[in-house]
Amino acid sequence: MNRVALITGVGPGLGAALARRFAKEGFAVAVVARSSEFIGTLAAELSSLGQHVIALTADVGKANEISAAVTRTRSEFGPIGVLVHNASGGAGGGVLDLSARDFEQAWRVTTLGAFLLAKETASDMADGGAMLFTGATSSVRGGGWLAFSSAKFALRGMVQSLARELWPKGIHVAHVLVDGIIGSDEDKAATSDEPRTLLDPDAIAEAYWYLANQPRSAWTLELDLRPNGEEFFV
Helix, strand or coil: CCCEEEEECCCCCHHHHHHHHHHHCCCEEEEEECCHHHHHHHHHHHHHCCCCEEEEECCCCCHHHHHHHHHHHHHHHCCCCEEEECCCCCCCCCCCCCCHHHHHHHHHHHHHHHHHHHHHHHHHHCCCEEEEEEEEHHHCCCCCCHHHHHHHHHHHHHHHHHHHHHHHHCEEEEEEEECCCECCHHHHHHCCCCCCCCECHHHHHHHHHHHHCCCHHHCCCEEEECCCCCCCCC
16 A cells, blocks of 8 residues: 555644654655645644644545645645545525525535545556545435435445445545544533533544554455444434
8 A cells, every 4th residue: 555645624633633643654744635724724733743743735525725735735645545534515505595606615625526526546556555434324325414314325325336346456445434524522511511422533544544554354445433421323
């Protein structure tokens, strides 16, 4: 596997934890977000520790911007060995509140973005690789956010189809169903609401690292993560 990771949807929560986890293991990491503000700070932080990180601004719902991000990553670090599609979008509300544009944008970022990224990076993984996609509670149970839920449902189906195509080629495709609210102990302490169990982003990142390194004879297709104490639904 090429030790280069491309991570989309990088913010101060799970995205940053993923970047830190892979960089810690010696991966060169490209962090992608629509805004440069946070990823620039994160890249500077990791670079100061001697890790190889670049910050790339891109809308993953646009084919030309994804292509540019992948090309830049290759030119800086070489072929991509791990893709983590963590970006998602979706305005809140139901059918009476959403515009067609809102609905389409959620699909573009979450689902079309996943397709475009897989298409752009699959050829880099001839010697093995991993494509990991972030799902949510809405991937299996429709919630109040119609656009977000439909996009996550679609992503899950696409990942299953990608796995059938790419597993035989040595590319581990997996869906990580994050079933709960992501937050650190600091987030929990800062809120005045009733305390609730949160999914720690560093712990989630550990699960992604595990998936990226699973033996081929026992790959996971879908990993369901939820915090201890969370209710179970069927």
